[in-house]
Amino acid sequence: MSYTLHLSKDKKFKKLVDSRDPFVLKKRKDITVYLCASIMSQQLSTKVADVIYKRFLDLYGGKPPVAQQIIDTAPEVLRGIGLSNAKVTYVQNVARFAIEEGLDLKTLDKMSNEEVILYLTRIKGVGKWTAEMLLMFALGREDVFSIDDLGLQNAMIKVYKLDREDKKQFREKLLSISSKWSPFRTYACLHLWHWKDNTPLK
Numbered sequence: 531m532s533y534t535l536h537l538s539k540d541k542k543f544k545k546l547v548d549s550r551d552p553f554v555l556k557k558r559k560d561i562t563v564y565l566c567a568s569i570m571s572q573q574l575s576t577k578v579a580d581v582i583y584k585r586f587l588d589l590y591g592g593k594p595p596v597a598q599q600i601i602d603t604a605p606e607v608l609r610g611i612g613l614s615n616a617k618v619t620y621v622q623n624v625a626r627f628a629i630e631e632g633l634d635l636k637t638l639d640k641m642s643n644e645e646v647i648l649y650l651t652r653i654k655g656v657g658k659w660t661a662e663m664l665l666m667f668a669l670g671r672e673d674v675f676s677i678d679d680l681g682l683q684n685a686m687i688k689v690y691k692l693d694r695e696d697k698k699q700f701r702e703k704l705l706s707i708s709s710k711w712s713p714f715r716t717y718a719c720l721h722l723w724h725w726k727d728n729t730p731l732k
Contacts, residue, residue, distance in 0.1 A: 533714035542689055546721040553720045555670040559635050562628040563594040564668045566621045568660045585611035600625035620655025627653045666716045675708040675715040685722040
């Protein structure tokens with residue numbers, strides 16, 4: 531069954547699915563660089579994050595670096611492209627982990643979603659949300675729901691007329707609604723983000 535058919539069973543979700551062409555998930559081989567880029571973009575607008583990432587690539591001749599190159603880059607050079615002290619440490623933590631433990635697609639592909647999250651959050655600077663984004667956008671996993679993502683929460687509040695006053699009840703409602711989207715929760719997230727960014731302001 532295609533994911534569009536499955537998600538369209540939810541009447542409120544059907545309009546989101548119908549509003550655009552189906553999404554296609556892809557796998558990425560450069561897991562280390564993807565994680566570094568995710569850390570760089572935290573708490574920044576997409577525009578600023580893109581500028582910093584371009585400066586990062588420029589340090590290595592415009593190409594994605596290998597882990598050893600990142601480790602060999604002096605912290606002050608990384609600070610010079612606009613990274614905070616903490617982010618410099620976290621980016622180099624990722625590179626070190628890649629060399630010592632392994633961050634290749636082959637290794638992660640063998641793990642379940644929960645195992646990937648546990649594995650990646652051992653890296654200081656990589657939280658659950660970052661690991662979930664990697665599952666979706668770098669490993670191409672179809673059934674991930676990032677409950678703590680504010681964009682998803684806000685979209686679901688509008689689509690399903692939810693109230694977030696009682697936090698426990700709110701989370702239970704989010705899980706209850708999203709469980710119906712399984713095994714295609716990643717696609718549901720993509721449609722919610724797309725709808726949120728394109729919905730006309732009332």
